[in-house]
Amino acid sequence: MASSGAVRFVMGGKQSPALGSLRLQLRVKPGTSKDREGVSSVADDCVELCVAAQARDGEANRAVVRLLSDVIGLPKTRFHLSHGMKSKDKVVVLAGVAEEDGPAYAETVLDLLRKAGG
Secondary structure, eight states: OOSOSSEEEEOOOSSOTTEEEEEEEEEEEETOOGGGOEEEEEOSSOEEEEESSOSSTTHHHHHHHHHHHHHHTOOGGGEEEEEOTTSSEEEEEEEEEETTTHHHHHHHHHHHHHHHTO
16 A cells, blocks of 8 residues: 555455556645646645636536646546545546556655655
8 A cells, every 4th residue: 555645556346356446635726826736735645736727517627637647647537536526625536557556556646746746
């Protein structure tokens, strides 16, 4: 497991035991200026993101997925918002992570997010 609760690997279930997922615990600040858009900080319990999109009609949620896609370097289709559709606190799942690579990949993603945060 990753040492942080902000990004953690979850092992697969009975249907696909060899594949797990990464769960990214996020706190989103919508409606910020374009200059401040991005990863603002990575704490032990969550990753704080700022997006310029407003929190209406799913605009901010789409902006979060787009931002994560750009930072981590994976297609937007790999990310799924599982909790917090109408909340600042969100959980995004990155599925299809091989069990043997999971914990190391969680650390890699955490490092990418930290670097993006400056």
